[in-house]
Amino acid sequence: MAGGDEGCRLYLITPPALEPRAFADTLARALDAGDVAALQLRLKAVEEDALRRAIDLLLPVAQSRGVAFLLNDRADLAVRHGCDGAHLGQEDGDHAAARKLLGPDRTLGITCHGSRHLAMEAGEAGADYVAFGAFFPTATKQAEHSATPDVLEWWTEMFELPAVAIGGINAENCAPLVRAGADFLAVVGAVWNHPEGPEAGVRAMNAAIAAA
Ligand SMILES: Cc1ncc(COP(=O)(O)OP(=O)(O)O)c(N)n1
Ligand SMILES: Cc1nc(C(=O)O)sc1CCOP(=O)(O)O
């Protein structure tokens, strides 16, 4: 999941709840609608068995299209199931241990809220990208932290490590984040809740990124 040289790219996160077999088709159509760098499977409310079934059904849909498949919260399952990486928050265990578990070839993403300090710690722990947010109000989760574009400007001037922006981002509000240097825009609602459907959501996000 390279960043920087390729300009800003879309990082898609799954809806909070899904039925994997039916969702596989929806996902395939969304990924075929335009450029998507990565897909994160984020299912917070399912048992491990169901999560593992969802990984096995959805991972091939992403990987067969050259889209990196990352797992939310679980570096251990990411390794066991052949995912391309894992995304961990500040409450999701030891980041350096996750780095070791994932090895050099899988991606480790770390949530840093709006904090320069957490971002530098994430870099030291071996993150492949740092994620800042929430930039805007979001209906997808109760976001307890916020971020402003200046943290993206600072980070991208100081460090090579890619920066992800997340939280309430859509085609109408994303331009300042792209201009501030975000390497990836991570979205849920802007794609899955787009009034004309997810494919239109992917197209709208890519058009907005290109126009920023
Ligand atoms: C790309 C990206 N950035 C941030 C998050 C949030 O992670 P976390 O703080 O662990 O919260 P949950 O997603 O686990 O609710 C993310 N998932 N992805
Ligand atoms: C999963 C997540 N993490 C956030 C953070 O701020 O760390 S905001 C968020 C939800 C992103 O969904 P939407 O694009 O619908 O706002």
Ligand SMILES: [Mg+2]
């Ligand atoms: Mg988490």
